[in-house]
Amino acid sequence: MLDQSYYEKADEIIGRYGKKPSSLIPIMQDIQGEYRYLPGELLTYTAQQIGVTEAKAYSVATFYENLSFEPKGKYVIKVCDGTACHVRKSMPILEALYKELGLSKKKHTTDDMIFTVETVSCLGACGLAPTLMVNEEVHPKMSPEKVVALVQELRGEGA
Missing domain, CATH: 1.10.10 (Arc Repressor Mutant, subunit A)
Incomplete structure (x- = not known):
């Protein structure tokens, strides 16, 4: 209710x-x-x-795929798994996110409602692959190390 x-x-x-x-x-x-x-x-x-x-x-x-019935975190991280991103190793980035945040393919949002991780088919930034978005901000040429640093920065640990 x-x-x-x-x-x-x-x-x-x-x-x-x-x-x-x-x-x-x-x-x-x-x-x-x-x-x-x-x-x-x-x-x-x-x-x-x-x-x-x-x-x-x-x-x-x-x-509409962009409408969700499930509550999402403050930061919605969309990892591109389109062809360009996939061949440039977007899946290790996703796995690093899952590990860092304690998430999985079945659990997308952290218990504290800070982070939600999703995969998308394309972000339209193929030349910048592998790419992800945090809310509406594009993060190009990511790596597992860069994504862990990004999460720490969003948490306020990198400040």
Whole structure:
């Protein structure tokens, strides 16, 4: 059960776009932008408020890969595993992240909700491979050593 403040924030976001079915995607994006994930209860609530079925709302939300029903950490690290990054050894970078953060293919977010690690098919920076992103910032030509240093810097250990 979500705190009432979540519904109040949803009402504020819905108010920006209007209570109409065509507002579903921008509302979902803004809710996720606020909480770093899309709480299922808020998706159901939004659907009711804008006049779409719950099934339709979930259908749209699950279609878009960038929308997530799972809470994410403060830092979302996306490791590229596209062809250019893969052949330039992106998987050792991912393994170094998993080891440093105590994560795995099945556990993507640290218990303290600071880090989430995901793999993506392409970041569109093939010439800078291997590449990863932290939130919206691209980090080119990474290595396992560089990624450990980056995590330590994000934790505040490198300061």
